[in-house]
Amino acid sequence: MADTKPRNLKIVMFPFMAQGHIIPFVAFALRLEKIMKNRANTVISMVNTPLNIPKIRSNLPSESSIRLIELPFNSSDHGFLHDGENFDSLPYSLVIKLLEASTSLREPFRDLMTEILKEEDDDDDEKSSVMVIGDFFLGWIGKVCKEIGVSSVIFSASGAFGLGCYRSVWLNLPHKETKQDQFLLHDFQEAGEIEKTQLNSFMLEADGNDDWSVFMKKNIPGWSDFNGILFNTVAEIDQIGLSYFRRITGVPVWSVGPVSLSPEKKAGSRLTDEAVKTWLDIKQDNSVVYVCFGSMNSISQTHMLELAMALESSEKNFIWVVRPPIGVELNSEFDVKEYLPEGFEERMTRLGRGLIVKRWAPQVDILSHKATCVFLSHCGWNSILESLSHGVPLLGWPMAAEQFFNSILLEKHIGVSVEVARGKRCDIKSDEIVSKIRLVMEESEVGSEIRKKAKEVKELMRRSIMDGVDGSSVIGLEEFLGQAMIKKEKN
Numbered sequence: 001m002a003d004t005k006p007r008n009l010k011i012v013m014f015p016f017m018a019q020g021h022i023i024p025f026v027a028f029a030l031r032l033e034k035i036m037k038n039r040a041n042t043v044i045s046m047v048n049t050p051l052n053i054p055k056i057r058s059n060l061p062s063e064s065s066i067r068l069i070e071l072p073f074n075s076s077d078h079g080f081l082h083d084g085e086n087f088d089s090l091p092y093s094l095v096i097k098l099l100e101a102s103t104s105l106r107e108p109f110r111d112l113m114t115e116i117l118k119e120e121d122d123d124d125d126e127k128s129s130v131m132v133i134g135d136f137f138l139g140w141i142g143k144v145c146k147e148i149g150v151s152s153v154i155f156s157a158s159g160a161f162g163l164g165c166y167r168s169v170w171l172n173l174p175h176k177e178t179k180q181d182q183f184l185l186h187d188f189q190e191a192g193e194i195e196k197t198q199l200n201s202f203m204l205e206a207d208g209n210d211d212w213s214v215f216m217k218k219n220i221p222g223w224s225d226f227n228g229i230l231f232n233t234v235a236e237i238d239q240i241g242l243s244y245f246r247r248i249t250g251v252p253v254w255s256v257g258p259v260s261l262s263p264e265k266k267a268g269s270r271l272t273d274e275a276v277k278t279w280l281d282i283k284q285d286n287s288v289v290y291v292c293f294g295s296m297n298s299i300s301q302t303h304m305l306e307l308a309m310a311l312e313s314s315e316k317n318f319i320w321v322v323r324p325p326i327g328v329e330l331n332s333e334f335d336v337k338e339y340l341p342e343g344f345e346e347r348m349t350r351l352g353r354g355l356i357v358k359r360w361a362p363q364v365d366i367l368s369h370k371a372t373c374v375f376l377s378h379c380g381w382n383s384i385l386e387s388l389s390h391g392v393p394l395l396g397w398p399m400a401a402e403q404f405f406n407s408i409l410l411e412k413h414i415g416v417s418v419e420v421a422r423g424k425r426c427d428i429k430s431d432e433i434v435s436k437i438r439l440v441m442e443e444s445e446v447g448s449e450i451r452k453k454a455k456e457v458k459e460l461m462r463r464s465i466m467d468g469v470d471g472s473s474v475i476g477l478e479e480f481l482g483q484a485m486i487k488k489e490k491n
Contacts, residue, residue: 008041008128009485010116012069013155014109016137017052017098018087019295020382024157024232025135026059027261029066035477040485047112049073049105051085059261071108078104088295092400096202096211099137099219106140113148131484133230136163139222146225151484153228158381160231160241160253161409162402164188167223169203170216176207188244191405192412197422198404224249230480232257232385235472236460237414252483254476258385258461260364273362276319279355283317283371286451289437290366290392292321293378297399301325301339303421303428308340310433311354312347316441319355319366326424334358367392373451374440376420379403379410388416391458393450395436397421416454418446 011032015025029044036042045067046056053068060066075084078101083089090098113132120128132152134141145152156163168185169175175183175196182193196204202212223229228251235242235255245253280288289311293299299307304325311318324334336356337345348354363383366372367390375387376395380403387394394417396407410417420436421428440447464473 009036009043010120010128010130011042011044011133011484012047012113012116012130013044013133014047014135014138014141015155015157016102016135017049017085019055020087020380021135021137021157022048022052022056023059023261024259024382025133025155026056027259028133028155028230028232028256030060030064030261031259031477033064033066035481043067045069047071047109049085051075051083055086069112071105071112073101073105075101077101092296096215099215100211102138103140105138106144109141110144110148113144113150117148117150129485134226136223137219139219139225142222142225142227151486152226153230153480154223154226155230155232157232158402159233159384159406159409160238160245160255161191161413162241162381162405163231164241164244165191165194165405165408166402167220169194169199170206170213171220173203173206173208173213175199175204187248190240190244192408194405194408197426198398198408200400200404201423201425224251226251228252228254228480228483230476231255232259232381234258234461234464235476236464237388237457238409240413241409252479254480255464256473256477256480258389258465258473260382260386260389273365276355276357276362277365277369279319280366280369280371282352285370286373286441287317288366288369288371289314289316289318289374289376289395289441290363290372291318291376292361292363292383293323293397293399294380294383297378297380297424298323298326298328299397299399300327300424303424304339305341306428306430307433308344309430310437312341312344313430314434314437315353316437317353317371318348319357319361321357321359321361323359364390374437376437379406379417381406384410385461388454388457389461391455393417393440393454395420395440399424414453414457416450416457418450 013025013029015021033044047069050070053070056068087095130150132145132150133155134152136154136156142152168188172186174186182195185191206213229245233255234257242253242255322336325339345356364386367386372392374395375392377383379396379398394410396417396419398404398407407419411419418436418440420433440450464471467474
């Protein structure tokens with residue numbers, strides 16, 4: 001007779017040390033916790049370094065049973081200051097150093113997993129499976145798991161299209177092979193032509209022997225050691241990227257998004273959530289531009305001046321999350337007035353036209369409000385999902401990482417965005433920004449179509465996570481959990 005005893009499940013999740021990775025991992029962990037509550041005896045653990053554990057804890061509700069496990073990491077051993085354990089605490093130039101330093105977690109992680117497996121061996125009466133969900137920046141996790149006989153999958157906080165372009169560029173550096181401004185990706189030609197100005201600065205300057213190239217050529221091949229890939233995306237808008245990963249990896253690839261979680265409120269915000277809501281409540285529907293460049297990015301002081309002039313000239317309502325300009329320590333105290341046109345904030349406040357918010361704003365609350373019409377964004381994937389989940393089109397100003405490729409997807413393949421500017425060093429004038437804002441917000445043929453498409457995508461995303469209609473992300477998650485429940489024998 002077949003053994004029908006429900007199998008216990010231990011899920012160990014390990015996000016990379018960056019809020020843009022940690023937050024989606026936490027959101028996904030909470031979704032798994034809710035789904036598995038009545039199915040099996042499931043223990044979910046989240047692994048990270050000492051200073052990141054409190055960041056994770058702050059995003060967990062008090063009733064959650066998710067365990068938090070510390071791995072030893074001393075930032076000073078890697079040349080960082082005492083708080084150098086997260087992208088958000090480092091200047092962008094040091095991001096590669098944290099990526100390199102993360103490989104030092106390999107052996108502590110192996111020891112942790114060995115201990116978890118020993119607990120399983122000591123309790124033979126319990127039939128259980130262990131599944132590791134790792135970050136794509138921690139590519140060594142797959143090999144560790146393969147060696148000790150544990151199943152592992154990647155959970156990507158990035159979309160499949162953007163990560164696919166990112167992967168292909170780093171492995172092949174195709175822009176180095178041509179003098180043309182445009183090029184096709186060797187193994188991802190369906191992504192379409194890419195321009196050299198759509199590469200982040202580290203990619204553009206890479207020669208194959210630089211620190212970024214060396215790290216990526218070690219890290220990315222490690223993805224093939226995992227048993228599958230989970231993407232925080234929706235199949236209906238990201239099929240090109242999902243098909244690419246299925247073709248080049250040969251392992252199951254599942255879309256399980258959108259998962260999102262509002263980060264904890266940052267110190268330095270001078271407006272409460274209620275104050276923002278009160279301000280939005282008196283605005284007409286679809287009359288507000290929301291401007292935010294994410295938690296890691298900023299623009300130059302010159303660009304800040306041009307953007308301020310554009311927002312004033314556009315005569316549109318706006319909420320602008322302002323951080324110190326490039327060259328000023330992101331975590332330092334700063335006076336907004338130093339970097340904006342004289343009297344700008346006072347004029348916008350007096351006219352009721354604009355809210356200037358330092359560092360942090362309740363992004364989901366803003367995007368879900370009927371007054372919000374468009375999001376001027378750095379095109380980080382979490383922000384994209386939050387925007388489209390509420391039917392808000394975007395004005396793209398990609399800054400770093402795979403954001404340029406996300407912008408391509410939004411504008412050329414989905415039709416929910418218009419690119420305003422490109423990168424941190426671009427030459428952009430206020431009148432160009434004004435024209436793009438008006439193009440999307442006013443009753444032009446282009447703007448009407450973009451806003452209509454954004455509403456359609458909102459519905460696709462809503463249906464993707466609906467149980468009753470066999471949503472694509474529901475199916476993906478069920479298929480993944482089916483694989484997770486299968487016990488893998490140790491080699």
